[in-house]
Amino acid sequence: xDRRKSIKSIILGGVxxxxxxxxxxxxxxxxxxxxxxxxxxxxxxxxxxxxxxxIAKLNAEQFFNEHQMSxxxxxxxxxxxxxxxxxxxxxxxxxxxxxxxxxxxxxxQTQLKGGLMWLDHTxxxxxxxxxxxxxxxxxxxxxxxxxxxDKEKPTYEQNFFSLMRNLTVTGYxxxxxxxxxxxxxxxxxxxxxxxxxxxxxxxxxxYPKDWESKFVDQSKRNIMAEWDDDMNLIT
Amino acid sequence: MQIIESSxxxxxxxxxxxxxxxxxxxxxxxxxxxxxxVEAGPFFDPKDPKQQTQFKWPYESPRRGxxxxxxxxxxxxxxxxxxxxxxxxxxxxxxxxxxxRSRMLGGRTNHWGRISLRFSERDFKHRSLDGLGEDWxxxxxxxxxxxxxxxxxxxxxxxxxxxxxxxxGFFLPAPKPRLHELYYMDGAKKSGVPVIPSRMSMVTKxxxxxxxxxxxxxxxxxxxxxxxxxxSGSCLIFPAQANGGQIDLFVNSMVREVTTNxxxxxxxxxxxxxxxxxxxxxxxxxxxxxxSACSSARILLNSKSKQHPGGLGNSSGLIGKYLHDSTxxxxxxxxPAMMDRKIYNEDGVGGMHVYSPWWLDNxxxxxxxxxxxxxxxxxxMPNYGFGFNPNSINEMIGEDVGGYxxxxxxxxxxxxxxxxxxxxxxxxxxxxxxxxxIDPTQVDEFGIPVLRFNYQWTDHERYQAKHMHETFEEIIHxxxxxxxxxxxxxxxxxxxxxxxxxIHEVGTTRMGNDPKRSVVNKFExxxxxxxxxxxxxxPFVSQADKNPTWTILALAWRTSDYIVEQLKQQNI
Numbered sequence: 166x167d168r169r170k171s172i173k174s175i176i177l178g179g180v181x182x183x184x185x186x187x188x189x190x191x192x193x194x195x196x197x198x199x200x201x202x203x204x205x206x207x208x209x210x211x212x213x214x215x216x217x218x219x220i221a222k223l224n225a226e227q228f229f230n231e232h233q234m235s236x237x238x239x240x241x242x243x244x245x246x247x248x249x250x251x252x253x254x255x256x257x258x259x260x261x262x263x264x265x266x267x268x269x270x271x272x273x274q275t276q277l278k279g280g281l282m283w284l285d286h287t288x289x290x291x292x293x294x295x296x297x298x299x300x301x302x303x304x305x306x307x308x309x310x311x312x313x314x315d316k317e318k319p320t321y322e323q324n325f326f327s328l329m330r331n332l333t334v335t336g337y338x339x340x341x342x343x344x345x346x347x348x349x350x351x352x353x354x355x356x357x358x359x360x361x362x363x364x365x366x367x368x369x370x371x372y373p374k375d376w377e378s379k380f381v382d383q384s385k386r387n388i389m390a391e392w393d394d395d396m397n398l399i400t
Numbered sequence: 401m402q403i404i405e406s407s408x409x410x411x412x413x414x415x416x417x418x419x420x421x422x423x424x425x426x427x428x429x430x431x432x433x434x435x436x437x438v439e440a441g442p443f444f445d446p447k448d449p450k451q452q453t454q455f456k457w458p459y460e461s462p463r464r465g466x467x468x469x470x471x472x473x474x475x476x477x478x479x480x481x482x483x484x485x486x487x488x489x490x491x492x493x494x495x496x497x498x499x500x501r502s503r504m505l506g507g508r509t510n511h512w513g514r515i516s517l518r519f520s521e522r523d524f525k526h527r528s529l530d531g532l533g534e535d536w537x538x539x540x541x542x543x544x545x546x547x548x549x550x551x552x553x554x555x556x557x558x559x560x561x562x563x564x565x566x567x568x569g570f571f572l573p574a575p576k577p578r579l580h581e582l583y584y585m586d587g588a589k590k591s592g593v594p595v596i597p598s599r600m601s602m603v604t605k606x607x608x609x610x611x612x613x614x615x616x617x618x619x620x621x622x623x624x625x626x627x628x629x630x631x632s633g634s635c636l637i638f639p640a641q642a643n644g645g646q647i648d649l650f651v652n653s654m655v656r657e658v659t660t661n662x663x664x665x666x667x668x669x670x671x672x673x674x675x676x677x678x679x680x681x682x683x684x685x686x687x688x689x690x691x692s693a694c695s696s697a698r699i700l701l702n703s704k705s706k707q708h709p710g711g712l713g714n715s716s717g718l719i720g721k722y723l724h725d726s727t728x729x730x731x732x733x734x735x736p737a738m739m740d741r742k743i744y745n746e747d748g749v750g751g752m753h754v755y756s757p758w759w760l761d762n763x764x765x766x767x768x769x770x771x772x773x774x775x776x777x778x779x780x781m782p783n784y785g786f787g788f789n790p791n792s793i794n795e796m797i798g799e800d801v802g803g804y805x806x807x808x809x810x811x812x813x814x815x816x817x818x819x820x821x822x823x824x825x826x827x828x829x830x831x832x833x834x835x836x837x838i839d840p841t842q843v844d845e846f847g848i849p850v851l852r853f854n855y856q857w858t859d860h861e862r863y864q865a866k867h868m869h870e871t872f873e874e875i876i877h878x879x880x881x882x883x884x885x886x887x888x889x890x891x892x893x894x895x896x897x898x899x900x901x902x903i904h905e906v907g908t909t910r911m912g913n914d915p916k917r918s919v920v921n922k923f924e925x926x927x928x929x930x931x932x933x934x935x936x937x938x939p940f941v942s943q944a945d946k947n948p949t950w951t952i953l954a955l956a957w958r959t960s961d962y963i964v965e966q967l968k969q970q971n972i
Binding site for chain 1: 456
């Protein structure tokens with residue numbers, strides 16, 4: 166029996182009829198339709214209609230103005246600059262991510278806008294130029310003053326920079342480029358068969374001998390499980 | 401107001417579709433009964449590509465997985481959360497009870513930790529041992545046959561250990577520990593803390609032809625499209641439908657009350673369809689409550705009639721009372737030997753591959769009940785929050801914290817996978833003074849009176865949390881590591897989680913032989929209303945230091961068998 170078909174016939178909303186709730190579209194045609202819809206929807210990651218609406222609403226708003234955005238471009242690339250192999254945080258799209266997060270978590274807003282203003286104010290005072298247009302050496306002098314937060318009583322400038330650093334680093338390492346840079350290897354169907362031998366050796370670890378029989382024999386994973394009456398797996 | 405009434409007479413109406421409701425749906429429909437399942441949230445199938453979050457990358461979302469819209473991160477498969485718009489709950493006497501609700505087919509089974517432990521004889525009869533709480537009216541031998549059936553139907557990996565308080569099951573083979581878990585095993589050994597393979601309901605070997613086998617992506621919290629983990633929809637409700645069961649599924653349908661006749665017997669349920677916000681009535685011979693301990697209590701307390709003035713089946717006045725959650729405390733640390741790790745795929749199953757069951761004798765301690773230890777760590781997928789305070793660990797190796805520039809990259813990489821942590825999950829004592837009740841001053845957006853919580857921990861739980869922290873510190877030191885932060889003091893309840901936060905709330909309609917001191921009998925049948933049964937965690941007399949789901953499933957199966965039998969004999 167086709168389970169999807171069966172679901173179609175039995176999902177009901179109200180009993181008065183006409184209120185059938187579309188859970189998943191049953192049948193082959195419906196499935197193709199869903200896949201096509203998913204394929205053309207860039208923002209598709211299992212959102213409910215309400216969640217999609219919320220993302221669209223935030224995307225339609227602009228929080229940072231043009232000057233603030235270009236300052237973010239400069240600042241993110243200072244926090245995580247490009248190296249021989251990978252681009253900067255700015256190259257990885259972090260300023261756009263911060264723009265979104267400032268709208269998603271409004272508690273960030275004042276600190277971010279105020280902090281950017283502080284950078285310009287300090288740069289204007291010291292070098293008579295806005296932060297984004299100062300020389301890299303000048304920019305670094307300003308950042309050096311706020312990049313190492315006081316452990317007991319961090320100042321608001323230090324707190325601003327700590328927030329910027331957090332958002333920049335997390336934005337980078339959750340980007341496609343950053344994940345490649347980090348070297349994370351998962352998020353894909355595979356078969357786990359224990360820590361590689363060279364890693365075990367390096368760390369001086371080994372699997373206890375008396376545990377061997379407890380572990381899954383991956384060559385037999387597709388064989389149906391059966392037990393004897395004494396709870397011993399026999400397949 | 402006009403209530404829209406269905407002409408269908410159901411044999412059984414099941415309120416809620418989580419672990420208990422799903423099991424009841426399967427067993428009762430397969431016995432040939434006509435079943436209605438009423439679920440407050442939308443339809444959900446982890447196979448539906450439109451709802452899937454499994455295998456999504458953080459960059460597919462503009463917020464990179466932040467928890468702004470879903471409390472455990474936006475890829476987590478719980479629609480609902482600690483707070484649901486339009487459905488508030490309130491507190492009394494400074495209580496801070498946290499109530500997690502998943503509004504969707506399958507409920508919280510779509511994202512749960514899959515830790516699947518059996519209660520032991522001691523867990524059912526703990527009052528006899530230490531004089532605290534209450535004994536269950538049933539023991540391990542009553543539930544064992546059903547645990548066995550649940551193991552074989554759903555699949556749980558583990559290992560035969562022969563430990564008295566951790567009854568063995570029909571286990572699938574266990575996955576090998578990851579590197580940080582091997583470190584944990586060695587560290588725990590030095591302190592005499594036993595470590596055994598986890599017992600979790602992911603299918604590491606084929607259990608039936610309709611479900612896939614674990615692909616070790618570590619994302620069970622996102623609900624598995626191969627049906628390789630236990631979720632109520634994929635393992636119980638969909639198979640029951642496929643088996644030709646007569647099941648009508650009502651989704652987005654919020655039950656307001658159980659209706660009764662002049663004799664005080666249940667006649668069905670009244671629900672609100674969230675789509676059109678109108679009231680509907682379903683008629684049934686039997687009503688099975690499975691809405692979760694607190695939601696079922698709420699519905700029953702709101703079901704007042706001449707025959708049941710204090711709420712349906714509440715002549716004892718105990719509905720809502722004895723609410724209790726597992727205790728919890730957690731701590732993390734940094735293991736220098738695990739810096740600069742070689743990177744490989746160690747996603748594994750979602751959650752831990754090993755754990756520590758309770759190992760001490762409480763007679764020698766200053767708190768009465770035990771806890772088990774859960775372990776986390778490893779080379780996980782980065783999500784929002786990864787890299788926050790990227791080099792705070794520098795302090796532990798005598799380097800500056802902060803800065804900027806390319807060095808931050810190196811800091812993140814050298815510490816990646818070098819931290820781990822523990823969660824203690826323990827047993828609290830059920831108290832009559834901890835309860836949920838109807839708040840007479842508030843309704844939700846559907847006009848249904850809401851719950852108000854009154855819950856205070858005692859020193860039993862606080863001292864247990866203190867012991868957890870002492871154990872965690874010791875084990876991290878044994879591993880050559882440095883513990884994060886200071887042990888929380890008395891002013892912070894020694895780091896004890898707020899009640900509700902472990903999401904093991906149970907006990908609101910407790911089971912017993914005496915109708916004055918309990919709400920349901922040993923078959924989860926209401927003492928006062930013979931055709932109403934409760935198959936969520938409400939009937940739990942005590943919590944044990946075990947996660948409740950496997951026991952919910954076993955008891956729901958046992959109760960369903962009993963319902964079939966009673967209907968056959970025309971007793972109800």
